[in-house]
Amino acid sequence: MLPFLIRSLEAAMIFTFAGLGELVDQRSGILNVGLEGIMLFGATLGFIAAKTTGNYFIGFMVGLGIGAALGLLHGFFSISLGVDQVVSGMGIWIFGFGMTTYIGNPYTGPLGLDKLPTILGVSPFFYLAVIMVVLVWFVLSKTGLGLQIRSVGERPSVAQVSGISVTRIRYMSVIFGGMMSGFAGAVYALYYNPVWNYNFLMGWGFISLALVFFSMWNPYILFGGAVLFGLLWQLALNPQMFFPGLASRYIWRMVPFIMTILVLVLISSKWFRSRWGATKPEALGQPYHKE
Amino acid sequence: MTLGGYEFRLQRRATLPGWKAALFSILAVLFGLALFSIIFLQAGQNPVEIYKQIFSYAFLNSYGVRLTISRFIFLALASYAFIIPAQAGLWNIGMPGQLYLGALASFGVVYLMGGKTGEMTASQPVIILLMLTAAMLAAGLFGAIAGFLKGKWGVNEIVVTMMLNFIAFYFVAFMIKDGGPFMNLGGRGESFELPEAARAPMTGGFPITLWIVFILMVMLQVLFSRMGLGYQIRAFGKSPAAARYAGIKPFMIAVLVFSLGGAIAGLSGYHYFAAVPGVYKIARTYGYFGDLAFYGVICGLISLGNPVATLPVALLFGGLSIGGRYAQGKLHLGFGVDYALMGVLMISLVAFQFFYNYQILITKKEKKLDVAISD
Numbered sequence: 001m002l003p004f005l006i007r008s009l010e011a012a013m014i015f016t017f018a019g020l021g022e023l024v025d026q027r028s029g030i031l032n033v034g035l036e037g038i039m040l041f042g043a044t045l046g047f048i049a050a051k052t053t054g055n056y057f058i059g060f061m062v063g064l065g066i067g068a069a070l071g072l073l074h075g076f077f078s079i080s081l082g083v084d085q086v087v088s089g090m091g092i093w094i095f096g097f098g099m100t101t102y103i104g105n106p107y108t109g110p111l112g113l114d115k116l117p118t119i120l121g122v123s124p125f126f127y128l129a130v131i132m133v134v135l136v137w138f139v140l141s142k143t144g145l146g147l148q149i150r151s152v153g154e155r156p157s158v159a160q161v162s163g164i165s166v167t168r169i170r171y172m173s174v175i176f177g178g179m180m181s182g183f184a185g186a187v188y189a190l191y192y193n194p195v196w197n198y199n200f201l202m203g204w205g206f207i208s209l210a211l212v213f214f215s216m217w218n219p220y221i222l223f224g225g226a227v228l229f230g231l232l233w234q235l236a237l238n239p240q241m242f243f244p245g246l247a248s249r250y251i252w253r254m255v256p257f258i259m260t261i262l263v264l265v266l267i268s269s270k271w272f273r274s275r276w277g278a279t280k281p282e283a284l285g286q287p288y289h290k291e
Numbered sequence: 292m293t294l295g296g297y298e299f300r301l302q303r304r305a306t307l308p309g310w311k312a313a314l315f316s317i318l319a320v321l322f323g324l325a326l327f328s329i330i331f332l333q334a335g336q337n338p339v340e341i342y343k344q345i346f347s348y349a350f351l352n353s354y355g356v357r358l359t360i361s362r363f364i365f366l367a368l369a370s371y372a373f374i375i376p377a378q379a380g381l382w383n384i385g386m387p388g389q390l391y392l393g394a395l396a397s398f399g400v401v402y403l404m405g406g407k408t409g410e411m412t413a414s415q416p417v418i419i420l421l422m423l424t425a426a427m428l429a430a431g432l433f434g435a436i437a438g439f440l441k442g443k444w445g446v447n448e449i450v451v452t453m454m455l456n457f458i459a460f461y462f463v464a465f466m467i468k469d470g471g472p473f474m475n476l477g478g479r480g481e482s483f484e485l486p487e488a489a490r491a492p493m494t495g496g497f498p499i500t501l502w503i504v505f506i507l508m509v510m511l512q513v514l515f516s517r518m519g520l521g522y523q524i525r526a527f528g529k530s531p532a533a534a535r536y537a538g539i540k541p542f543m544i545a546v547l548v549f550s551l552g553g554a555i556a557g558l559s560g561y562h563y564f565a566a567v568p569g570v571y572k573i574a575r576t577y578g579y580f581g582d583l584a585f586y587g588v589i590c591g592l593i594s595l596g597n598p599v600a601t602l603p604v605a606l607l608f609g610g611l612s613i614g615g616r617y618a619q620g621k622l623h624l625g626f627g628v629d630y631a632l633m634g635v636l637m638i639s640l641v642a643f644q645f646f647y648n649y650q651i652l653i654t655k656k657e658k659k660l661d662v663a664i665s666d
Contacts, residue, residue: 033449081645082303086382086449087592091641094585098634102330102627199582206453213447250465257454261440264451268444289303 004234004241006122010192012223012230013129014184018208019215019222020136021067021180027140027217028173029153029283030078033089035181036205037096038070042185044100047196048107056116060186067182068175070096075174079167082287097199104196111194125187130223132180137219149173153281156288166288181205203257210260214267216279225263232256300652307647313600315646316593320607323639327632334622344621345614355613360497361567363602363609367504368559369587370594370601371511375555376438376448376548378515378596380528383549384588385437385452386556387581388459389430393557394564394573395466396429397422398473398482407473407483415488419499422489426561427554433459434553435546442545460578467573475572482564482573491566498566503558504602511598524548559584583629586612589637608636 018035025032032038042063050059070092077088119127140146151159152169160166185201193200207229215222232255235242239252266272328338348355369386376383400421405411411418436455440446466473467482475481491498515521527534527544535541563580564573574580586608594600612629619628 036453077641077644081642082648083641083644087644088641090382090384090449090588091637094588094637095634097582097585098627098630098632098637102625102631102634105626198578203453203457206450210447210450213450248465248469248471250461250468253461253464254458257457260454261446261451264446265440265444268440268446273445 001241002121004238008230008234009126009227010123010230011233012226013123013126014188014192014204015208015211015226015229016129016133016223017125017184017187018181018205019211019226020132020219021071021177021184022209022212023215023217023219023222024136024140024149024173024180025071025177026212026284027153027281028149028170029156029281029286029288030075030170030174030177031085031089031285032071032074032092032174032177033086033209034070034074034092034096034205035089035177035209036201036203037093038067038178038181039185039188039205039208040096040100040199040201041066041070042182043189043201044104044107044185044196046182046186047111047189047194048104050113050190051107051111054113056113056190059190060183063182063186063190064179065182067178067180067185069178070182071175071178072171074178075171078287079170079174082289085285085287093205101198105198107196108198109195111190111196113194115194116191123191125191133219133223140219150281153283156283160288170288181208184208207256207260210264214263216267216275217281218279229256229259232259296655298652298654300654301649302652304648304650312595312647315643316595316604318646319593319640319643320636322643323632323636324611326639327635330624330628330631331618331622334624336622341618341622345611345618348617349610349614355617357496357568358613359606359610360501361562361609362613363606364498364500364504364562364566365559365583366586366590366605366609366612367602368500368507368555368562369584370590370605371507371587371598372434372552372556372559372584373587373591374594374596374598374601375511375524375552377591378521378528379524379544379548380531381438381441381545381548382449383434383437383452383552383556384449384585385434385455385553386559386584386587387578388452388456389434389553389556390560390563390584391459391463391577391581392433392553393426393430393560394577395463395473395560396425396557397561397565398485398573399429400425401485401489402473402483406486406489407476409486411486411488413488415492418489419491422565423558423561426557428557430557430560431550431554434556435550438546438549441549442542448549456581460581463573463577473573479575481575485565485571489565490571491562493568498562498568500558500562500566507555508598508602515596515598520547556584583612583633586633589633589640593640 018039022032022035045066046059046063049062050056074088074092077083078085148164148169152164152166156166211222211225214225236252236255331338331341349359372386373383404413437448437451440451441448465471468480473482475483523539524544527539531541564570590601590604590608594604611632615628615632
């Protein structure tokens with residue numbers, strides 16, 4: 001039972017990292033649906049870097065770096081070039097999926113490094129995720145920077161006349177979002193599931209995206225959702241713990257994906273939507289053109 | 292911005308003439324191919340030479356051409372599955388899931404008729420028709436889930452279709468692995484092989500699915516340029532709010548486009564697993580084939596949703612991906628050259644979106660003269 005819970009929390013930390021980045025991104029008005037692609041890149045390049053150098057630290061740095069670069073790319077497309085944000089995000093996802101399949105294939109197999117140490121049985125990244133949740137909440141709701149990010153996501157033209165550079169804040173946010181996704185990917189590949197395989201991220205990027213919608217852009221709710229999904233995921237992988245002999249393992253594998261859809265339906269319900277609509281960043285997904 | 296006495300200004304385009312859109316699409320592909328040559332350079336090869344080989348294998352070699360046509364059929368169907376919802380402003384990235392369901396349903400027909408154990412007696416035309424119908428129905432219904440949720444509650448269709456892909460992926464695994472009903476009797480984790488009578492007939496050396504592609508092209512062209520329904524779909528895609536005032540029902544549109552898209556994706560699943568010579572089964576590696584359907588996103592975006600323009604694009608990408616596989620084997624490149632190509636083409640296309648939306652105005656800057664007015 002205890003290993004089950006620990007594994008669930010460790011899955012949750014990955015959803016949390018990716019989701020927090022996307023949350024800040026969206027708070028500034030930029031939607032990045034390509035976070036699966038960034039995570040795949042962070043996971044694959046981080047994995048290769050750590051495997052070839054034998055150094056975990058380099059692997060995580062590579063994950064952060066490629067994440068920042070792809071965040072910047074999304075920013076360049078959607079902020080500077082004015083490309084539709086969904087098109088750009090989809091582009092980054094397909095780019096990541098296609099490229100990492102090719103780049104990672106020669107490295108198929110286990111990482112082959114000693115497993116990273118734990119604190120009280122749980123990965124230190126879990127504690128880092130908790131700290132990041134508090135930190136993102138604090139910055140967004142208690143600091144001037146957070147106010148700037150939120151105002152840019154609500155009313156960019158008003159923010160602009162009050163002296164905030166919309167472009168600068170949005171670039172900062174997408175780069176942060178990219179770094180977090182790239183890092184989440186690296187944590188996945190270097191700690192949670194250190195065996196490279198074709199498309200081994202299994203749509204976790206899309207699930208993180210769904211969690212951001214679910215969170216109503218609140219880091220604490222996001223974290224709660226991440227823990228819920230971590231539990232579900234472990235249940236789907238180990239159904240024999242609770243439901244021995246009931247249904248094939250492949251049927252259980254469908255459960256987290258079905259649950260994601262149900263969660264999306266739930267947050268689209270009238271009750272939720274009246275709250276959701278109030279918290280949704282007003283300018284989400286709209287490119288801003290300086291007058 | 293001024294540079295050397297000229298002023299550069301960005302202006303948002305109101306309209307884009309068709310020939311310009313075509314030009315930008317061609318440039319985007321060329322740029323993508325140029326970018327992709329980095330992979331060949333890295334392998335120590337001359338890109339021009341490799342592209343020559345890729346094209347001559349894909350379009351001139353008799354064996355290669357057959358593979359190209361087969362891939363073309365698959366990509367064209369996957370593109371149509373993407374285009375129909377895209378015309379309504381909705382994103383269908385659920386082609387892999389829909390095509391798995393289509394393949395499963397057509398194999399299900401054969402299974403129910405005793406094809407797995409060799410007791411099938413029905414005549415070939417009946418079986419083929421039933422398989423095609425089942426593929427379209429099952430995949431259409433599966434696709435309709437996303438449309439229903441979108442139309443009814445506004446649930447994000449991108450995440451939903453992606454989740455449905457994984458659900459369908461594991462459903463296939465359940466059916467063909469670990470003693471599932473469709474499992475090969477030899478137990479190799481793949482489906483039973485289709486008996487002779489259940490394989491798609493060939494006409495002129497190509498499977499009948501090729502004709503389905505052309506029929507669909509005509510039907511979609513008529514739908515989008517001649518019919519009120521097609522107009523409603525496009526109007527909804529341009530402005531959902533305005534369309535609502537015009538009496539267009541969003542729910543109906545969402546369900547319809549996803550059912551149609553799903554049904555066509557189902558045909559691409561039928562094609563890959565029941566009409567390609569030498570396959571005729573759901574292979575263990577079905578996931579690789581399914582994910583190639585994402586090429587449909589690129590074909591659809593590059594051809595700007597035009598059903599006729601989609602076909603040459605699908606043919607080009609089909610040839611490139613087949614030729615890429617060939618080059619991969621010949622140069623001992625890693626697995627997945629065709630996936631990498633897909634990624635590079637996509638990102639190049641996104642960069643070129645800029646030119647669809649903006650034009651750069653260059654004007655000579657007038658010198659301002661300071662002339663004192665005196666009389």
